[in-house]
Amino acid sequence: MMFKKILIANRGEIAVRIMRACKELGVKTVAVYSDADKNSQHAQLAEEALPIESYLNVDSLLRAARASGADAVHPGYGFLSENASFALAVESATLKFIGPSADSIRAMGDKAESKIRMKKAGVPTVPGFEGLESESDFKKAAKEIGYPVLVKAAAGGGGKGMRVVDDEAGLGEAVQSSAREALNSFGDDRLLVEKYIPNAHHIEFQVFGDEHGNLVHLFERECSTQRRYQKIIEETPSPLLTPELRKQMGEAAVSAARAVNYYNAGTIEFIVDPDTLQYYFLEMNTRLQVEHPITEAITGLDLAQWQIRVAAGEHFPYSQEQLTQRGHAIECRVYAEDPANGFLPSAGKLLQYLEPRGLGIRVDSGFRASDEVTHFYDPLLAKLIVHAENRETAIQKMQAALREFVVHGVTTNIDFMQAVLSHPDFAEGKVSTKWVEDHFKWNPPAEPSFESLIAAALADTLVPSSTSQVSSSNEIDPFSPWKNPNGFRN
Ligand code: ADP
Numbered sequence: 001m002m003f004k005k006i007l008i009a010n011r012g013e014i015a016v017r018i019m020r021a022c023k024e025l026g027v028k029t030v031a032v033y034s035d036a037d038k039n040s041q042h043a044q045l046a047e048e049a050l051p052i053e054s055y056l057n058v059d060s061l062l063r064a065a066r067a068s069g070a071d072a073v074h075p076g077y078g079f080l081s082e083n084a085s086f087a088l089a090v091e092s093a094t095l096k097f098i099g100p101s102a103d104s105i106r107a108m109g110d111k112a113e114s115k116i117r118m119k120k121a122g123v124p125t126v127p128g129f130e131g132l133e134s135e136s137d138f139k140k141a142a143k144e145i146g147y148p149v150l151v152k153a154a155a156g157g158g159g160k161g162m163r164v165v166d167d168e169a170g171l172g173e174a175v176q177s178s179a180r181e182a183l184n185s186f187g188d189d190r191l192l193v194e195k196y197i198p199n200a201h202h203i204e205f206q207v208f209g210d211e212h213g214n215l216v217h218l219f220e221r222e223c224s225t226q227r228r229y230q231k232i233i234e235e236t237p238s239p240l241l242t243p244e245l246r247k248q249m250g251e252a253a254v255s256a257a258r259a260v261n262y263y264n265a266g267t268i269e270f271i272v273d274p275d276t277l278q279y280y281f282l283e284m285n286t287r288l289q290v291e292h293p294i295t296e297a298i299t300g301l302d303l304a305q306w307q308i309r310v311a312a313g314e315h316f317p318y319s320q321e322q323l324t325q326r327g328h329a330i331e332c333r334v335y336a337e338d339p340a341n342g343f344l345p346s347a348g349k350l351l352q353y354l355e356p357r358g359l360g361i362r363v364d365s366g367f368r369a370s371d372e373v374t375h376f377y378d379p380l381l382a383k384l385i386v387h388a389e390n391r392e393t394a395i396q397k398m399q400a401a402l403r404e405f406v407v408h409g410v411t412t413n414i415d416f417m418q419a420v421l422s423h424p425d426f427a428e429g430k431v432s433t434k435w436v437e438d439h440f441k442w443n444p445p446a447e448p449s450f451e452s453l454i455a456a457a458l459a460d461t462l463v464p465s466s467t468s469q470v471s472s473s474n475e476i477d478p479f480s481p482w483k484n485p486n487g488f489r490n
């Protein structure tokens with residue numbers, strides 16, 4: 001039985017994305033919004049919108065769900081989407097949680113425990129150690145693994161609490177600062193240490209299952225273009241994978257998901273050494289991923305809709321053999337941030353905001369012109385997704401679309417991504433996860449001065465342009481605006 005009303009426990013582009021899926025399925029939507037989001041697009045797009053204290057407040061969200069009479073909750077990504085207690089609380093309130101079971105979330109929510117589980121399931125993991133306590137434990141472990149090593153938070157996410165350590169001298173400080181950051185961000189200071197794979201590619205597999213035991217993978221996403229361990233550009237297929245490696249990794253991803261009785265949408269992240277093509281399990285994200293649209297483009301499947309449909313009890317109708325990849329898709333994450341200044345978030349009013357359009361171009365966003373971008377939330381403005389026949393044409397389409405994207409009022413990473421896409425290393429598919437930070441030298445284009453902008457605007461107003469002369473002398477067109485008697489002129 002399809003749901004009647006779904007509460008979307010999220011904000012921004014992902015809330016808008018999920019609302020559209022609901023509307024297409026004929027399901028009513030309930031938005032929730034914080035004080036800062038009172039006028040945001042997601043709150044206006046829903047049939048009903050209710051205020052909440054915060055997107056992390058379970059009681060507040062459940063009160064809104066009860067008040068609206070919703071019969072299901074979609075968590076989106078970030079916030080409470082990977083919180084097993086939230087999933088349980090939703091189900092205890094006799095609402096359906098649109099996602100995997102609380103048990104699957106718990107089993108995969110912790111990087112240390114999930115690695116132990118994956119080793120048992122025969123999925124290759126990055127060599128390393130979990131459950132370390134004292135400084136001498138860490139030293140012994142790092143020595144055995146061999147430097148460089150990576151210290152990371154067991155409860156981590158969003159690239160937080162990670163430190164690369166090149167030798168024993170730097171280990172103590174890295175462990176302390178990593179633990180501190182982990183405690184602050186996740187309320188949990190447990191760490192793990194693992195082999196740092198230099199020049200690695202981040203390649204992840206989308207998995208998808210229904211609640212009747214059908215579980216498949218929907219191929220890979222190459223997410224190596226990153227800054228601060230966070231993705232900026234993703235694409236599929238990955239230029240690194242051969243058909244055999246794709247098959248092997250896809251099977252490993254399905255085994256990983258099966259080991260925790262997974263259903264609904266999930267992602268198995270791997271790190272791949274480009275020299276040996278050895279792959280290692282990194283973590284599982286038990287939710288819909290930011291970059292899911294590129295998978296939708298090449299498979300033709302609406303993942304947000306399928307999440308809802310399988311949560312309502314439907315069978316996922318495709319077997320692994322029936323699924324294919326068609327063409328090439330790329331996503332660019334348009335952030336309100338300043339790449340020339342350490343990728344610091346930029347806030348402000350969107351004075352001008354125009355999205356590109358055209359065949360094979362999709363924009364998922366939660367903003368419109370005149371909206372305010374605040375410092376309270378993730379600085380993601382929009383996701384620009386293109387789909388074309390092959391990698392080369394997809395890159396060209398993306399470059400053209402980025403040129404068309406106009407954002408005034410906040411600093412964005414649009415020019416920066418344009419430069420990455422034009423780099424020969426990107427064209428050759430050689431970008432690894434530390435490439436942006438270690439190899440890419442970027443010189444932002446010079447900003448036009450205020451005076452030159454004013455001069456350009458004045459010139460446009462005062463000097464009759466050639467187009468207006470052509471149009472005004474166009475005697476054939478009866479609808480020509482130049483014949484309009486109300487005196488309007490451009
Ligand atoms: P994806 O792998 O889907 O690209 P990201 O790691 O970029 O996901 O995270 C998506 C969103 O979720 C971001 O807003 C990020 O800050 C947030 N996020 C991810 N993991 C956590 C976490 N453990 N705690 C809080 N926020 C998180």
Ligand code: ADP
Nearest residue numbers: 126156157158159160195196197200202229433
């Ligand atoms: P998060 O939960 O923050 O997404 P991940 O474990 O998925 O944490 O790692 C985020 C990123 O850090 C990866 O995409 C990759 O760029 C880098 N990374 C993580 N582990 C390793 C490793 N062992 N070697 C090299 N890079 C790594």
Ligand code: MG
Nearest residue numbers: 158269282283
């Ligand atoms: Mg990750």
